[in-house]
Amino acid sequence: MNKKVHIQDLGLKDYKETWDYQEQLFKDTLDLKIRNRREELSLVTPNHFLFVEHPHVYTLGKSGDISNLLVDEKVLAAKGATFYKINRGGDITYHGPGQIVGYPILDLDNFFTDIHKYLRFLEEMVILTLAEYGIKSERSPGETGVWLDVGTPFARKICAMGVRASRWVTMHGFALNVNADLGYFDMMIPCGIKGKAVTSLNVELGKKEIDLDEVKQKLLKHFQVLFEAKINEKTEV
Structure with a gap:
């Protein structure tokens, strides 16, 4: 079992370019697993963890449900945003x-090999x-x-998740x-869940900006454990 994970920080990168890169890494790992089974080999499969920021x-x-997007593509374009239908679980x-x-x-x-445990661990990484x-x-x-504040009128989401898995290989996240910028969430029903707000760490802390690299290092620390x-x-790529 290979527990080494190769970390890449892609910086600010187009969604479609990143998706294509994910798909290639995903396919390479799947192909290796299929080859191992077909040829009775024991080649080591890699693990990757990509960090990225996307343009809107x-x-x-x-x-x-497409109706959870509350504006048309002309409005999105005016806001400098794009739209994609993709192959992960979850809604918008x-x-x-x-x-x-x-x-x-x-x-x-x-x-x-437990996808529910996998999701719970990702959530726990963020919670910690x-x-x-x-x-x-x-x-x-x-x-x-x-x-935050689950079970109250003030419940709000700070981290969304959606994954895809095949032959126990994961992608998305x-x-x-x-x-x-929380204003962009007003143009959709986040994750298709009505009546729930969205928040951001800087808002909760009452600060203009939080150091992203610091947060990434904390996430990696808990992921590793x-x-x-x-x-x-x-x-950097």
Whole structure:
């Protein structure tokens, strides 16, 4: 079992370019697993974890409802935003500057073969990170992601999640609002869940801006412990 995870920070990168890159890494790992089985080999499968910020973009999961996007593409274009239908689970999500997006492309055969445990560990990674900033966050029953003040009229989501897995290889991941422009969430029903607000770490802390690199390092620290992973040096691409 290979627990080494190669970390890449892609910086600010177009959604479609990043999606294509994810798909290539995902396919390479799947192809290697298929070859191992077909030829009775034991070649080591790699694990990747991509950090990225995207220009303003809305993505709709395969089970999502397009009516949860509240404006047409002309309005999106005027706001400098794009839209894609994609192959992850979940409904509609927004990505933009000031948001840490993480895409773990892991072969779960190297860790554990349980997709629910995988999602709970990603949530726990975020919950533990937010706790370091004095923010108490939690899960909301039946709703993937990380929330604040669950069960109250003030419930609000700070981190969205949506993943895809095939042969225990994962892609897509999480989006944590750190310095996000929350106005962009007004153009959709986030994750298709009506009546729930969205928030960002800087808003909760009453600060103009939080150091993104600092948050990424905290996320990686907790990821490493939860997944018992060995982290390779982070590289810029």
